[in-house]
Structures are given as structure tokens and as C-alpha cells.
Amino acid sequence: MTMTTAQPQPSQEGEQVRLLLAELAGQGICLELDGENLRPRGGKLPPGMRQRLVERKAEILAYLHHQPSSRNGQTLPRRRFLRPAPGADASPAEWAAYYVCNGFSVVHVKRGKKGPDYTGWQKNPIKDERRAVQHWTRHPADSIGVVLGASGLCSLDVDDIDRARPALGAVGIALDALLDDPAIPRIEGNPQKARLLFLAPTGEMLPPRKLTLTGKNGQPVMIFELRAGLVQDLLPPSWHPSGKPYRWLRAPWDIEEIPEPPATLLNLWRRWEELQPRMLAAIDPDAGQRQAEQAACEYRAHQGQGETGWDEVRRQIRERRPLAEQLARMDAQERGRGKYSCILHPPDLNPSFWLHGDLWICAHGGAPVGFTSSKTGYSVGDVVDLYQFSKGLDSPGKATVELARELGIALPDSSERAGRSLPPAHSLTDPPRDGKLPVEQSAAPLGGPPADYSIPPADCCIPACLLHPYPMAD
Numbered sequence: 001m002t003m004t005t006a007q008p009q010p011s012q013e014g015e016q017v018r019l020l021l022a023e024l025a026g027q028g029i030c031l032e033l034d035g036e037n038l039r040p041r042g043g044k045l046p047p048g049m050r051q052r053l054v055e056r057k058a059e060i061l062a063y064l065h066h067q068p069s070s071r072n073g074q075t076l077p078r079r080r081f082l083r084p085a086p087g088a089d090a091s092p093a094e095w096a097a098y099y100v101c102n103g104f105s106v107v108h109v110k111r112g113k114k115g116p117d118y119t120g121w122q123k124n125p126i127k128d129e130r131r132a133v134q135h136w137t138r139h140p141a142d143s144i145g146v147v148l149g150a151s152g153l154c155s156l157d158v159d160d161i162d163r164a165r166p167a168l169g170a171v172g173i174a175l176d177a178l179l180d181d182p183a184i185p186r187i188e189g190n191p192q193k194a195r196l197l198f199l200a201p202t203g204e205m206l207p208p209r210k211l212t213l214t215g216k217n218g219q220p221v222m223i224f225e226l227r228a229g230l231v232q233d234l235l236p237p238s239w240h241p242s243g244k245p246y247r248w249l250r251a252p253w254d255i256e257e258i259p260e261p262p263a264t265l266l267n268l269w270r271r272w273e274e275l276q277p278r279m280l281a282a283i284d285p286d287a288g289q290r291q292a293e294q295a296a297c298e299y300r301a302h303q304g305q306g307e308t309g310w311d312e313v314r315r316q317i318r319e320r321r322p323l324a325e326q327l328a329r330m331d332a333q334e335r336g337r338g339k340y341s342c343i344l345h346p347p348d349l350n351p352s353f354w355l356h357g358d359l360w361i362c363a364h365g366g367a368p369v370g371f372t373s374s375k376t377g378y379s380v381g382d383v384v385d386l387y388q389f390s391k392g393l394d395s396p397g398k399a400t401v402e403l404a405r406e407l408g409i410a411l412p413d414s415s416e417r418a419g420r421s422l423p424p425a426h427s428l429t430d431p432p433r434d435g436k437l438p439v440e441q442s443a444a445p446l447g448g449p450p451a452d453y454s455i456p457p458a459d460c461c462i463p464a465c466l467l468h469p470y471p472m473a474d
């Protein structure tokens, strides 16, 4: 394992002190600076050591005081590492003690596992060197996990470098430059993957984020993760489930201090919902199309099979007033074939409104008209919904009547309009299978801030406009 190379005092005395501290560290003992006193922590001083420390106290104090940030009570996390890292042949107990001594809160993980198999570890990580030494002395095969939030850390964990590269590139982040940055600590387990360690920004609780694709078996495939909070990362010496040992490619104690994530990465972390579709589109251009198909399917299933007079009216309206024409009437800006700046969510700089046959799809979700799919988060509708929006009508039923009149389409006879045949047999008023009654989905406020890429809550139900898709007799 790498010894420290960037000590501030390359003098003879400094070197002597460094070796002395390394010797102590090798036995799991950390010297803590307490004003002008030295406090050994993490274990019992070996015979003769106390005398040596007393003799060299002045040099040790000078050495430790010279460090930019000396350990001071519970001021965590440490940006700089005080004492030399354990050597290549150091035991896991020495390493665990070293991490704890430097302000990391650690947990033990069974060898070959990715996380602890016991509960409560997030709340009660090991912060005490003696506990750390005790545990890893008894269980030297255990891996060492650092609880990120409790240690003031966060990390970028790249599972699939080849796909993370274009995904991050799509949001302005050069992955290779990050991975090669000499100022960012990097850990490697499986050589096909990479993990970078950062200091968590103070005063901000970053949530964990995951970019995944759906694999062949329908299971999510991890591309990369932004990790923070109540999660743990394995640190060397630990073992990846593949059997490979984790190692530091760039250790934090060889770097002047652990840096915060660069601005571009923090930006991604904070604007995840908005930027995620762009990253997905970069690695799976069909992902958007697939989701659109699914949303359109849901819309059609909810809308019925066209068995009543009103269904026929709506079908004729769709035929006679193509979406493109309605959009042109509404001054929508076409941005490429079948793609528009969303007129429901202006301004839409990254056009997210598409035509899909006689339906439109809005990738923002939460559109004020139409139907928002809880599975995909997309909003879907037809020309009647657009017309309703453009005229400011409060139901698609009214829009159907107005538009039918405008287009000269005959309305169903009054008996059907007034009659019991409404709503049709495949009605959306049938209670959903989960027994919950549908509730109206709140419409996005017009003129408010664009709800770019916001995903509606998973429990959002069928909007009222689809519960009563057709007008009552007037």
C-alpha cells in the first residue's frame, strides 16, 4: 500500500516522527493532538513506546501542529490525513483503526458481500478506534465499509464505464478526465468499474441517485450511481463479490485534501430529474420511444374501444383535424420531424413533445390536459385535449362538442347524449382493480415554472377528463 509522499516536513526529524507514527499506526494506535498533549488512541502502547514518545514529544507536536488541520475533538470529516497510512502488509484492524482515526465512520461487511447483512448499521457505525481494532482483530476476513453521510463523504460509483461515458458526456461531464484527475481519490475493485471519493458539500443533504437501463430480463442494469447519505462504500482492504480485492488507485492521504465534487457533477446531482432523460437518450435512443409506446397504450386502454356515438365523434375529429394542423393553429414550434417545443410547458428548450400516430406525448408529464401515465411519467392526449387546452375549456367533453361543430361533424342524437349509455360500457368510472377510486390529477399551473421532466407521483390516477370523456346533453 502506498506510503504518504506529500508530508509537509521532509526534514530528518519529520522523517523520524513519521516513521514513529507509522510504527504506532501499524499497531492500530493513533496519536491524537489535544492542545500541547498527545493522546494515544486505539490500543495499548507497547513497552518502551511511552518513553520514546516522551523523548520525542516536542518533535511530534511540531510535526502534528505543522499539519494544516490537526485533529480536534469531533471536527469531522477530515479533509487531510494526519498520519501515514498503514503499510502494505498492515492488518485489516490497522486499516480500520486508521480510517476511524481520520474521521471515517465504518461498518463491517462479510467478505464477498457488497453491504452489511445486519440492520441498524446506518445508525450505529463504528467511530471508535478500539471498537474497530476489536472487531477486525476478531474478524480479519471482514470487509471495511465507510458510511458516507456519517463521514461527510459522497462518491461517484461507475458500474459500466463504457455507457457512463456518453451518458455523462450528454450533460457536459467528461468521465475520463474525472477518472484520471490526480486530485480525486479513486478506488478500484473490479477493474471494469471505478469509484471516486469526494467530500460531501457542507450544509446540503445530497440524495443518492442511480442511472439504470432495463436489462433483457427486465431487471435494472446499473450504469452509475451518485452515492451519499445513509449508504456505505467498501474501502481497501475489502473484497469485491467477484473475489478481487479493492485497492486505492489514488489514496486520499496522497492528495492534499479530499475535494468536493466538481461543479458539473454537483449540478447533475441537484438537477437529476431534469438531466436524467438526456443521459438515458444518449445511451439508449430507443428508451424514449419505448416509453412513449407504453404511455400511448395506457391512454388507449383507458379511452375505450370506440363503441359509442361519442367515440365515433372523437374518431372523426382526429381524422379531420390532424395534430400537426392543430399544433400549427396554436403556433407550436416544430423542432424536427414529429417533434415540438412543448406548448403545454413553455419554454421547452430541449423539445420534449412528440407526435405518436394520432396521439401526442409530453415527456414532462403532469400536463394540464390529457392523461399522465404513472408508469412512464409521460402525458398523453389527442387533438381534442389540445383543443381543450387552446380554448381554455374545463373538460374534453366540451372540447369534443365545440370541435365537432367547428368541423361539421354530426353529434349523436339527444337520446344517446342524455341517456344511460354514457359513460360507455368500458367506462373509466369502473373502479380500478386496486379498489381505489380514481381522483383527479392536479393540473400543472399555467404560466408557472416549467415542470421539466418532473415525474408525477406513482399513485396518480386517471384524470377526471377521462372519467367523463364525453359531454352530457346541453
Ligand SMILES: [Zn+2]
Pocket: 342, 343, 344, 345, 352, 353, 362, 363, 364, 365, 367
Ligand atoms: Zn410538456
